[in-house]
Amino acid sequence: MQADAVVLDIDGVVVDVADSYRRAIVESIERVHGDTIEKDAIQSFKDAGGFNNDWELTYAAALFVLARREGMELDVETFTDRIAAHRAESDDAESADGLDAAEAVVDDALGEAARESARAEWDPERLREVFQQLYLGADLYADIEGADPDLDAPGFIHDEPILLESATLDALGDRSLGIVTGRPADEADIAQRRAGLDVPEDRRFTMDDWEEGKPHPHALVTLAERFDARSVVFVGDTLDDVRTARNAADEDPGREYFGVGVLTGGLTGEEGRRKYEEAGADAVIDSVNDLPDLLE
Numbered sequence: 001m002q003a004d005a006v007v008l009d010i011d012g013v014v015v016d017v018a019d020s021y022r023r024a025i026v027e028s029i030e031r032v033h034g035d036t037i038e039k040d041a042i043q044s045f046k047d048a049g050g051f052n053n054d055w056e057l058t059y060a061a062a063l064f065v066l067a068r069r070e071g072m073e074l075d076v077e078t079f080t081d082r083i084a085a086h087r088a089e090s091d092d093a094e095s096a097d098g099l100d101a102a103e104a105v106v107d108d109a110l111g112e113a114a115r116e117s118a119r120a121e122w123d124p125e126r127l128r129e130v131f132q133q134l135y136l137g138a139d140l141y142a143d144i145e146g147a148d149p150d151l152d153a154p155g156f157i158h159d160e161p162i163l164l165e166s167a168t169l170d171a172l173g174d175r176s177l178g179i180v181t182g183r184p185a186d187e188a189d190i191a192q193r194r195a196g197l198d199v200p201e202d203r204r205f206t207m208d209d210w211e212e213g214k215p216h217p218h219a220l221v222t223l224a225e226r227f228d229a230r231s232v233v234f235v236g237d238t239l240d241d242v243r244t245a246r247n248a249a250d251e252d253p254g255r256e257y258f259g260v261g262v263l264t265g266g267l268t269g270e271e272g273r274r275k276y277e278e279a280g281a282d283a284v285i286d287s288v289n290d291l292p293d294l295l296e
Contacts, residue, residue, distance in 0.1 A: 001233065001258055001282070001283065001294055001295055002231055002295070003175065003229075003231045003232060003233040003256075003258060003295055004175060004176060004227065004229035004230050004231055004232070005175055005176040005177070005178065005223070005224065005227040005229035005231070005232045005233070006172055006175050006176070006177055006178070006232075006233050006235070006291070006295075007177075007178040007179065007180055007220060007223055007232060007233070007234045007235070008164075008177070008178070008179055008180075008234075008235050008236075008288065009179075009180060009181055009234075009235065009236035009237060009238075009241055010179060010181040010183055010188060010191050010192075011181065011182070011183065011237065011265065012163075012236075012237025012238070012262065012264055012265025012266065013163065013164070013235055013236060013237055013262055013264070013265070013288050014162070014163060014164045014191060014192075014195045014197070014288070015160040015161065015162055015163060015164075015191050015194070015195060016160060016161045016162075016163055016264065017160060017265075018039075018266075019156060019159045019160075020135060020156040020157055020159050020160045021054050021135065021156075022039055022042050022266070023039070023134075023156050023159075024054075024058075024131050024134045024135040024156055025037075025039075025042055025054060025057060025058045025061060025131070026038075026039050026042070027130075027134055028058055028062075028127050028130045028131040028134060029058060029061055029062045029065060029127070031130050031134075032062065032123055032126050032127050032130055033062055033065055033066060033121065033123075035065050035069070036061075036065060037061050037064065037065065037076060038076075041061070041076040042057065042061070042266065043266040043267065044076050044077055044079075044080040045057050045060060045061060045080055045083070045098065046238050046239070046240070046266055047080065047084070047238075047239055047275065048080040048081070048083040048084040048087070048098060048101075049083075049084060049087055049096075049098060049215065049239065049240050049243070050083070050087050050096055050097050050098025050099070050100075050101060050213075050240075051098040051099075051240075052182035052207075052213035052214045052240060053182055053207060053213060054131075054182065055124075055127070055128050055131060056097070056098060056099040057098070057099075058127050058128075058131055059099055059102075059122075059124040059127055060083075060098060060099050060102035060103075062122060062123075062124075062127055063102055063103065063106055063118065063119075063122055064076065064079055064102070064106075066118040066121050066122055067106045067109065067110055067114075067115075067118045069118070069121075070110055070114035070115075070117050070118045071110065071114055072106065072109045072110055072114075073109075074105075074109055079102075079105060082101075082105045082108075083098055083101040083102050083105055084101075086100075086101035086104050086105060087101050106118065129147075129150075130151065132144075132145055133149050133150070133151040133153050134151070134153050134155075134156055135155065135156050135157055136153075136155050136157055136187075137153050137154050137155020137156075137157065137158070138151070138152060138153055138154075138155075139155075140155055140157065141153075141155075144186045144187075157187070157190065160191070160194070162194060162195050163264055163287060163288060163289070164195050164196075164197070164288050164289070165289050166196055167289075168288060168289045168291065168292060169196065169197075171292035172291070172292060172295075175295075176203070176227040176229060177197075177199060177203070178199060178203045178204055178223040178227070179192075179197075179199050179203070179204035179205070179206075180204070180205045180214065180219045180220055180223070180234065180244070181204070181205070181206055181207075182206075182207055182213060182214065183206055183207060184206060184207045184208055185206040185207070185208045185209070188204065188206045202226065203223065203226065203227075205219035205222070205223070214236075214238075214240045214241060214243070214244045215240040215241075215243035215244040215246075215247055216244070216247065217244060217247040217248035217250070217251045217252070219244075220232065220234055220244055220245065220248040220257065221248050221251050221252045224248070224252065224255055224257070229255065230255060230256065231255060231256035231257070231258070232245075232248075232255065232256070232257050232258070233258045233260055233291070233295065234248075234257065234258070234259055234260065235260045235261075235262060235288055235291060236259070236260075236261065236262070237261065237262050237264065237265025237266065237267065238265065238266070238267070239261075239267075239275060239276070239279045241259065241261065242259035242261055242276060242279045242280055242281045243259075243279060243280070244259070245257045245258060245259030245260075245282070246259060246279075246280045258282040258283070259279075259280065259281050259282055260281065260282060260283045260284070260285060260291070260294070261273075261276035261279075261281045261283075261284045261285070262284075262285055262286070262287055262288055263284065263285070263286050263287070264286070264287045264288070272284075
């Protein structure tokens with residue numbers, strides 16, 4: 001595989017977020033609504049697509065919990081399968097929002113009274129506040145959010161092992177390097193610094209830089225244009241990352257785009273490899289540190 005440019009996702013590629021973002025999803029729902037989903041269920045939402053934003057995944061999972069409380073009989077797998085189906089039926093599946101689809105599934109599954117009861121309890125604003133406090137910790141929350149914390153939380157962000165080795169960066173040599181991530185810019189900066197990355201703003205896209213989110217190809221195609229690259233490898237840890245590369249290839253046929261999945265995120269083992277391949281991955285590697293050998 002030959003590539004002039006390498007673009008990395010952050011979560012599950014550069015840093016391990018199993019005990020940070022994913023833990024924050026589960027615990028935020030528990031704290032706000034008194035019940036939650038299993039951590040393993042998060043991957044079902046990710047696989048459904050349209051959840052580039054972990055806050056929105058939290059809201060959708062919380063709505064699932066509340067709908068179940070009101071009598072919805074769908075389990076997580078069926079619920080997220082229906083989210084995927086709603087997105088596939090959208091006029092613009094690349095931009096179809098997972099949260100909108102989750103709301104539509106609940107609307108279809110519950111009667112009017114139960115639906116209104118679930119929505120009356122649903123509190124996305126509080127979920128976001130709790131999520132950010134758990135993830136960032138009290139001090140960073142005050143600095144980044146500009147608000148006084150009401151939880152005494154040390155911050156799960158400090159529990160993110162670095163996956164990207166310095167030797168891997170060295171081995172990538174003179175290739176252009178970019179980032180496409182669903183993180184807010186401030187949180188992307190923190191991860192970059194901890195991982196020894198120094199990707200400038202014009203070579204990255206964060207949550208704050210574009211509206212569509214993955215798997216829409218805008219960010220990846222724009223970076224390819226800025227790099228003046230003939231071929232681009234995008235490395236991610238979700239099916240939407242692979243779909244982003246596929247959509248970029250359709251959008252920009254004058255260049256080659258390769259989607260590479262890593263097994264260090266929520267997709268692991270042979271099952272993860274199978275899902276990547278079914279989504280059209282050009283390669284699946286154990287970790288980002290196997291990328292230089294793949295490119296050579």
